[in-house]
Amino acid sequence: MSSADIIRSAPVAACRPWPRYMVPTDQWLMLAPEDVSLHAFWADTAAVYALFTSGAGQILLASTAVRDGDYPALSPRFASAILPERMVQDLWGHRAMGGVDPRPWLDHGRWSVTHPLAPRHGPATGATEYAFRAIEDLMQIPVGPVLGHPAEPVHFRIHAAGEVAASVEARLGYAHKGTLLLMRGKSPRTAARFAARLSADATVAHSVAFARAAEAAMDIEPPPRAVMLRGVMAEAERIATHLGDLVAACGELPHLCGRLGWHREQVLRSAQVAFGHRMMMDCVVPGGLAGDILPEGATALRMVADGLAAELPNLVQGLGTLGAGIGIVPPASLEALVPVGLVARAAGCSVDARQNPGYPPYPAATPPTLPGADAAARLRLRLHEITISLDLLRDWLGSLPTGPVSQTLPNTGGEGIAVAESPRGAVWHWLRLDGGLIASAFAADPSWRLWPMQEAASAGALLADLTLIDRSFACARSGVDL
Amino acid sequence: MKPVAETMPDPAAEGVAALSARLDAAAQTRLGRSLALFHVPTGGCGGCERELVALEGVVYDLERFGLRFVTSPRRADVLLATGPLTANLQEALAQSYAAMAEPKWVVAIGDCAVDGGVFKGSYAVHGGVGVAVPVDLLVRGCPPPPMEILSGLLSLLAANGPRQVRPRRRLE
Numbered sequence: 001m002s003s004a005d006i007i008r009s010a011p012v013a014a015c016r017p018w019p020r021y022m023v024p025t026d027q028w029l030m031l032a033p034e035d036v037s038l039h040a041f042w043a044d045t046a047a048v049y050a051l052f053t054s055g056a057g058q059i060l061l062a063s064t065a066v067r068d069g070d071y072p073a074l075s076p077r078f079a080s081a082i083l084p085e086r087m088v089q090d091l092w093g094h095r096a097m098g099g100v101d102p103r104p105w106l107d108h109g110r111w112s113v114t115h116p117l118a119p120r121h122g123p124a125t126g127a128t129e130y131a132f133r134a135i136e137d138l139m140q141i142p143v144g145p146v147l148g149h150p151a152e153p154v155h156f157r158i159h160a161a162g163e164v165a166a167s168v169e170a171r172l173g174y175a176h177k178g179t180l181l182l183m184r185g186k187s188p189r190t191a192a193r194f195a196a197r198l199s200a201d202a203t204v205a206h207s208v209a210f211a212r213a214a215e216a217a218m219d220i221e222p223p224p225r226a227v228m229l230r231g232v233m234a235e236a237e238r239i240a241t242h243l244g245d246l247v248a249a250c251g252e253l254p255h256l257c258g259r260l261g262w263h264r265e266q267v268l269r270s271a272q273v274a275f276g277h278r279m280m281m282d283c284v285v286p287g288g289l290a291g292d293i294l295p296e297g298a299t300a301l302r303m304v305a306d307g308l309a310a311e312l313p314n315l316v317q318g319l320g321t322l323g324a325g326i327g328i329v330p331p332a333s334l335e336a337l338v339p340v341g342l343v344a345r346a347a348g349c350s351v352d353a354r355q356n357p358g359y360p361p362y363p364a365a366t367p368p369t370l371p372g373a374d375a376a377a378r379l380r381l382r383l384h385e386i387t388i389s390l391d392l393l394r395d396w397l398g399s400l401p402t403g404p405v406s407q408t409l410p411n412t413g414g415e416g417i418a419v420a421e422s423p424r425g426a427v428w429h430w431l432r433l434d435g436g437l438i439a440s441a442f443a444a445d446p447s448w449r450l451w452p453m454q455e456a457a458s459a460g461a462l463l464a465d466l467t468l469i470d471r472s473f474a475c476a477r478s479g480v481d482l
Numbered sequence: 483m484k485p486v487a488e489t490m491p492d493p494a495a496e497g498v499a500a501l502s503a504r505l506d507a508a509a510q511t512r513l514g515r516s517l518a519l520f521h522v523p524t525g526g527c528g529g530c531e532r533e534l535v536a537l538e539g540v541v542y543d544l545e546r547f548g549l550r551f552v553t554s555p556r557r558a559d560v561l562l563a564t565g566p567l568t569a570n571l572q573e574a575l576a577q578s579y580a581a582m583a584e585p586k587w588v589v590a591i592g593d594c595a596v597d598g599g600v601f602k603g604s605y606a607v608h609g610g611v612g613v614a615v616p617v618d619l620l621v622r623g624c625p626p627p628p629m630e631i632l633s634g635l636l637s638l639l640a641a642n643g644p645r646q647v648r649p650r651r652r653l654e
């Protein structure tokens with residue numbers, strides 16, 4: 001039996017819009033990557049959850065019960081499960097039997113408890129030395145988490161052979177804030193503030209995915225005007241974040257950097273005029289929006305969009321071939337970790353949650369791709385995607401439906417899952433409501449899969465190129481630290 | 483490449499000019515005093531960091547105020563912290579602060595760094611950088627816009643005289 005058939009023949013739990021298949025433990029062991037891909041992996045107190053797609057692109061949400069704290073690991077067969085299994089062990093205490101990497105991930109031994117999401121917490125353990133992957137006889141170079149220049153925290157352990165990085169290992173968890181526990185027991189409206197603060201440069205995307213998951217669980221639809229304005233905000237965010245990531249990557253081209261930064265600032269200011277917040281934090285809420293677009297908003301956004309569209313050809317020319325041939329994502333790594341987001345599109349894979357599975361208000365289109373899989377492709381594709389976002393944004397601003405922008409939420413129970421395409425790629429939010437309050441929730445940023453891709457793309461690179469490679473990926477720190 | 487269009491009225495530009503004038507006056511009394519800034523992420527969502535990055539860009543251009551980021555705490559005058567102080571970063575903050583020479587200042591940037599913000603009360607968060615190091619200036623906001631961060635830094639510069647050890651006090 002194929003893995004898809006195993007999943008589809010399991011008993012079903014009600015989850016909207018996709019059912020959840022409760023796969024028995026013995027069948028879970030047989031799931032294999034031949035015909036399904038693993039996109040996300042998380043847990044609640046009683047089970048572990050896996051989001052697969054079948055070869056035909058069908059979404060298959062599966063779970064299996066945790067027995068005596070154990071479940072059969074997926075990581076020996078699915079590389080995209082390795083980091084999440086470590087996170088599940090740290091937060092819930094569920095052990096992945098046969099898992100390929102038993103090291104802690106988010107838990108650095110410094111919290112006031114262990115297994116904070118388990119029904120019974122464990123005692124604090126005290127800080128421990130982290131066991132980096134060892135390569136004998138090579139010089140180790142530690143970088144971060146504090147750099148002095150403004151940046152989010154991550155630690156890189158580089159093993160150097162002369163001028164070449166034989167391997168680069170990223171350690172995260174520094175920005176772990178306990179977000180998932182803070183969301184528990186709150187109404188979706190209140191918990192939206194935490195979804196909005198998973199990763200500031202994708203705050204709209206995370207807020208949209210969270211809101212759509214809550215709306216799915218409650219079986220309600222936000223009003224059409226809210227849906228289209230969510231699209232406007234999400235594309236404005238994509239433009240601003242792409243510009244910001246390009247600024248970070250283009251340090252050696254100061255003039256270009258200045259122009260990109262200037263445009264980013266204009267986008268943020270127009271967002272302030274339109275939605276009352278530069279990054280549009282807390283503007284998207286379950287049920288719709290926190291408020292309508294402000295009176296001068298559409299004009300401000302349009303003027304900024306026109307100005308940026310007019311200068312884009314110059315920006316493309318200015319960028320040239322920066323990053324050509326460096327930081328190439330090995331095809332095997334891309335395949336094993338399942339292609340996602342801009343990084344995959346810059347490696348020729350046409351994946352985009354706005355199209356597949358797709359959600360409103362996006363019209364059908366073919367996601368643009370570039371060949372190369374190198375830093376240059378990732379940087380160039382950002383400028384190209386900005387063009388497309390500008391067109392969408394201007395179209396929608398010219399055709400906003402009238403009517404309310406929010407609706408009241410029923411105090412119901414239910415389980416829901418939803419996706420939104422962030423500037424980095426698909427973010428998935430899953431939650432279960434009990435009497436209108438959050439019983440359990442998870443947010444899967446694409447960076448769970450992008451970090452290992454970045455490590456693979458960095459191995460063998462020149463030490464001098466590592467910063468540019470890191471910035472061409474621009475993986476989330478806070479977004480995966482939870 | 484030139485700006486193709488001044489795309490919208492730019493209210494903040496006046497603010498920047500006003501601050502610039504204030505700083506010129508302050509700088510005269512101080513004979514070219516400049517401040518070296520050292521950023522320590524204390525586990526925020528990335529919003530405050532992004533606004534700090536904006537300060538370095540052409541629009542706000544920190545350097546013209548004599549403010550610049552340095553990569554070693556030993557050469558830094560001011561520690562800028564962004565985030566609620568996660569347990570996983572407390573040691574990094576304490577070490578950075580300890581490595582700075584006196585006189586030194588600490589600025590808590592954003593609601594998180596001020597008191598933990600929305601993350602207050604979490605098992606993983608200490609609830610503001612003041613828990614671990616003495617804070618001289620609080621810049622509220624989630625995130626505070628670059629103009630407010632800049633304004634805070636300049637008031638710090640103006641309120642603290644030339645290089646001398648002075649009693650620590652809290653400004654707000």
Ligand code: SF4
Nearest residue numbers: 526527529592594624
């Ligand atoms: S204050 Fe707001 S923007 Fe700054 S780190 Fe905290 S949540 Fe993010």
